[in-house]
Amino acid sequence: METVLIAILCLLLLGMIAAVTARMPIGRVLTYGGCLIVCLVILGTGLTSIAGPIQRLTLPLGLPGSGTHLRLDALASFFLVLTGLGGAGASLFAIGYGRHEEEPARVLPFYPVFLAGMNLVILADDAFTFLFAWELMSISSWALVMAQHREDGNAHAAFVYMLMAAFSGMTLLLAFGLLAGPSGNYAFDAIRAVSPSNGLASAALLLALIGTGAKAGLVPLHVWLPLAHPAAPSHVSALMSGVMTKIAIYGFVRIVFDLLPTPPWWFATIVLVLGGITAVLGVLHAMLERDMKRLLAFSTVENIGIVFVALGLALAFKANAFTTGVTLALTGAFFHALNHTVFKSLLFFGAGAVLNATGHRDLERLGGLIHRMPRTAVAVLVGCIAISALPPLNGFASEWLIFQAILLRPELPQWGPKLALPVDGALLALAAALAAACFVRAFGIAFLGRPRSPAAEQARETDIWSQAAMLIFAGLCLLGGILPGVVIDFLAPVLQALSGARIAPQVSDAWLTVAPITASRSSYNGLLVFLFISGSAVLTVAVIHRFASSGLRRAPPWDCGFPDPNPATQYTAASFDQPIRRVYGAVVFRTREKVDMPSPGDTRAASIAKTSHDTIWELAYAPIARLILAVATVLNLMQHLTIRRYLGFVFAALVILLVSLTLWQ
Amino acid sequence: MHGLSFDIAHMLAGALVLVSFMMLYQVRLYALLNVLALHALVLSLSVAWQAHIQGSPHLYVTAAIALGFKAILVPWALRRMVFRMGVHREIEAVVSVGLTMLAGMALVALSLEVMLPVTAKADPIAREDIALALSVVLIGLLMMVTRRNAVSQVVGFMSLENGINLAATGARGMPLVVEISIAFSILIAFIVIGIFLFRIRERFDTVDVGALDKFRGGQG
Incomplete structure (x- = not known):
């Protein structure tokens, strides 16, 4: 328990050091090497503590009066193994890979903080610490998604990611708010002890599913994931896909299987x-x-x-x-x-x-x-x-x-x-x-x-x-x-x-x-x-080498045994997926192919054009975006009124409220 | 005795509403400032009477503040400002006087209709005071909405604040520190507005807020 806590502190410290040393050549080795060692320590702790007793720790930090509750049980240990393993692998990879980073100062300081956030989510034993760590994880990974912000689409990806992360955090906040009950005790032990009413438990279950599902990439809340994960540097992509989605699963398991009664x-x-x-x-x-x-x-x-x-x-x-x-x-x-x-x-x-x-x-x-x-x-x-x-x-x-x-x-x-x-x-x-x-x-x-x-x-x-x-x-x-x-x-x-x-x-x-x-x-x-x-x-292989490779083959002369040297004649990715696209895509993505074949004698090139739609984006997200844009356009008129009109609004609102109060009485 | 003190308090509060109405039809700025001074004078009398019948000496301080600041200092400063800006001859009205007066009457009716049932269990003096104070506030707002001249808007704001003061003194047990802090915040608001008036005047050669709207590209 203490080992993991010290490890998390070391990661935060590494983040601070990296902020200073990021531009020096030593910064990369120092940061990733440090992260590698710390992650191995976390991995080792997880491996040993999984069969051990439940460990608890309360720190006098965080919300006044409640403190920060931490707990290391078997479930947490298993997920520590995941973060330790994934983090160690990504750090080892990054020692070499990070050499190609153009702007290391945009990656190095956030990388250890991201790791620290993920580990802290696992240790959290009260809603406040959990949400704090959850948001730390989201924000630091957002910064990493923004690392290569000049490339096309990355800023958009980061924006969508930010929106979905905020949405996920908000639903989890509501879920914990419902679970904490009227007494407002956010420690997980207190939440376990309370048995909520049916309606309350159902609402909390759905909110938890939405909140953790949005982070894990559950359809239809997955839209940010294929945008944001590839936008980050590859070792961070590995962490986000390999580890962060598991943290979301951990959150789901923790709330649904541990905190709540049988759903x-x-x-x-x-x-x-x-x-x-x-x-x-x-x-x-x-x-x-x-x-x-x-x-x-x-x-x-x-x-x-x-x-x-x-x-x-x-x-x-x-x-x-x-x-x-x-x-x-x-x-x-x-x-x-x-x-x-x-x-x-x-x-x-x-x-x-x-x-x-x-x-x-x-x-x-x-x-x-x-x-x-x-x-x-x-x-x-x-x-x-x-x-x-x-x-x-x-x-x-x-x-x-x-x-x-x-x-x-x-x-x-x-x-x-x-x-x-x-x-x-x-x-x-x-x-x-x-x-x-x-x-x-x-x-x-x-x-x-x-x-x-x-x-x-x-x-x-x-x-x-x-x-x-x-x-x-x-x-x-x-x-x-x-x-x-x-x-x-x-x-x-x-x-x-x-x-x-x-x-x-x-x-x-x-x-x-x-x-x-x-x-x-x-x-x-x-x-x-x-x-x-x-x-x-x-x-x-032995049979092929013995009988086929060394056997006599006949080939056309003068082409070196290679019919056409142009690589464009190979099977392409698009040709490989064409059968699947035709079978499923027509329904799921409304894929259409349009072949433009010139008539014989015509010298223009033939072409094939395919269109497809992201059905979920168009059904679920585009209407929301359009609605917000429409409302914002209408409200934008309100931004440019005269002082007297604003005063008039205040006056009218006051009078209308007073009149409605009178009528209501 | 109770009957008489109640009647006098009622009369002073009513007089405040009446003076508010007087403001609504003043089209010359000097006359408007005179009425504002009268408004504050009536307020300070009303507060002093409240101090007398409630037997709370700190309200005398409030009355003195009202008399000193609002009845003398602020109108005098505004008068100087109007004179220095050379707008004292201007005549202005947006909505016709008759219509404004009718609207003001409707507002008084509304505030009585709202406040009397709500405060049914309260002390009768406070009850009447609060109802009338709400009408003063609403008429002050009405004035701010209907006038185009920035000075008249300041006057509307000051009369609105007088209404709040009346309500506050009518309720027993209003701490002095609140009174004083309100008085000071009003003073600071007055200073800020005064500075802005001069700035606006410097830039646009007028204190008609319509000029500001034109500058921002609106229709005024």
């Missing part, structure tokens, strides 16, 4: 439905995206949807007091959150490395990077396989757990979860398949084939620090996939605290088999799958 089933239905929609919509957007970092941000939306489906499952089971289901679904949710931190950070590191090497984020300008950046390519490939939920990596293990929870299919008495459960199963399956397609496309277009631009042709392998960060995280992806039992056992204290039960110990099983319910029902052995896959892959 009603309709709330579980809402979470399930929103989670399913988020997963599919996020991955569809990602599939059609050309910008590498935006693609990753949309994929974050998808993974948030998966985690929320698992949380919704846990809520539905909890409403029916079905403890086995609750533990299984929550384990899946936490495991997936951990995995997402690892592979999304890894992929953002990869995107950052590619961006530095080529200067491009657009997939259509990359290609062939596997030959120029082999280590980055291997690491990104591992991340892509993991995020596509393919065995034997960690993404498969966690999604498999969530599917197991869906497939439990107990007889739920309420129609809501009963209907939502199979639909969500189908949506998750669809999302997983689309994610695989999306990352085959992303990896294939960026790293395989031939370079599509001169910059991609001259790319160089990234620096040693960045490589180390990526390869370590790739190793973690593999470890998490081979040893899911270790992670499941590690999560047991969290579940014990939240649901009062745990999944049977897994590590002692033979050959590291995982059987979350019973071995007769379902089991998964990551190690055997890994050995089988690597064995068969080696065999296939």
